[in-house]
Amino acid sequence: MAEVRIAGLRKRYGSVEAVRGIDLDIADGEFIVLVGASGCGKSTTLRMIAGLEEISDGEIWIGDRLVNELPSKERDIAMVFQDYALYPHMSVYDNISFGLRYRISDRAEIKRRVEQAAEILGLTPLLDRKPRQLSGGQRQRVAMGRAIVRDPLVFLFDEPLSNLDAKLRVQMRTEIKRLHNRVRTTFVHVTHDQVEAMTLADRIVLMRNGEIEQIGTPDEIYSTPKTAYVASFIGAPPMNLIPAIVDRSAKPMVRFGEVSLPLSDALSARAGPDGRKVTVGLRPEHFVTLGPRSGASASLPIKVDVVEPLGSDTLLFFSLAGVEGIARVPPEQAVRQGERMMLEPNLDRIVLFDAETGKAL
């Protein structure tokens, strides 16, 4: 086990800078998830940790060793690839033992380790099969088996669940979590799926355009996003981001056209001067539906455009201040398409972002 320290890491491809000087300290045994949209630099970062990409600038430390110049095999890492990277001509046993053959000469020890890994991952009956005879989930488990037999300092996962169907993805997600609980080694996992990031990570590193947008626990990232981008990326459905103006003509408020909402004292202190353009962030679950003519002062009049019942809850789509909003309400609440109603937001959960910079206020 080992901590991983990344300092000022950069990757350039000619004139294009894919990773722009990131700093990240990963604790020993921590499960870190690098998440972001395609092209944000998360996979490049992982590949630089693995030694599969040269580092243009910066440092990577694994434990107390600077690994910048070390080849992959000397970094004591194991990696699970998106397309599994199983050797198609070898049996499951040979795939799992491949890495051990270059490290351990004792065949009995290799056999013991492979059988132990196969037992953990439920692969024992499949050891003689070739990869093409396995399902997607089984292949993924073999790839994980190949990693765990090595007992490496760091596990690297490069979008390992992307090729699986939705049901299997959930199942394998749990298996990865279970594996981490069992081995308690440092895990660095790359994904573009925010649900995967939220469910797996001890800490999430959200990347954008080659830079880190925010680092935090899933709860921190979800509840207190540092930027509007983070707010829009994390959460399904994402946070509602409604353009508004700070109005201090009477008591502190934010105004969306004809409608306004009062600001708490804490938010008012950060909201800035009268007339400032802001973006109001509200999670879909932070609304309560009221009748069509509610007398509540902090409520928004809406017309429901679309109703999406999900079983566990119902999503209501509406327009507000020219943008589409979503509210998540309990399923027992019977709402019809086209219905007019008042939505009462939880004012304590409002997040304000500067309209120009997108940074949280």
Place this chain on the structure above:
Amino acid sequence: MAIAAQGTSAGRTAGRAGGARSWWTLRRRRALFLFVLLAPSLIIFLLYRLIPLGWNIVLSFEHWSLAKPARFAGLYHYEEMFLYDDVFWEALRNTLYFMLSAVAGIVLAIGLAVLVNARIRGRNVYRTIIFMSYPLMVVAVGIIWRWIYDEKTGLINYALRSVGLIDQPIAFLESFSTALLAIMVAAVWQIIGLYMIIIITGMKSIPGHLYEAASIDGANRWQQFYRITLPLLRPSIFLCLMIGIIMSFTSFDLVFVMTNGGPGHATELLITYIYKTAFNVSKLDYAAALTVFTFFMFLILALVINRFSGGEAGQVEISE
């Protein structure tokens, strides 16, 4: 009663229509359509392959010449071939020896493929240069190499004498010990470009992630080549081997132009011997027996190779 009769008649009509439909099924129509599409090739195959082969087999059991009517000969020609014909055995030995050029060519082609597949400047130029020998006419290749081997004006003798390695020129194509080897070198030179392209295509179909996984697993370059590249190139290698063996059976023009089977029968292959037997000494019946033997030997070799390749010679797709 009338109504009942009417009903029965209508039922019969419907039954007949239903019967016609069930016979003329979509599957049958598709089969017919495929057969119509394949028919031209099948007819050509029948006319120029199967019928001559059948006729050859019949002819090999007969005494036959252009001047006399055919007589049944039983195993006479085969007996002569296996028991009394030394030239046949020499041609067979040379043909099998010539097959080794396929192995040598494949080994060289793998080396070249690895080199020109590396990230080097101008690799496409190198590939093109190496491949350029393949589309040349075999007769042209034979003439080029006759000049290269020439005792007086040849490039090799000139080079060897220039660096002082030899005093007397070597008659490569006139010597019993070097003539066959010299032709094999020319054959490899011509075919190596094709082998290389087949091997490169096989290499390109190996996913790069396998090498990345192997390097993380601790395998060095040689171990990656030996444990991943070579096993995954098996279909390509067997395809090359099959092509090489076909060539060793059909390299008539190269031998004909370079040595015409000589000196003596030192470069005689089965194919040149068949030709000479049929058209130089007009023993068409005996040539037919030689052809039948060659055909079945080649068939068995092809089946063995295909079995060793797992029935996937030429396959480039990696089942992942």
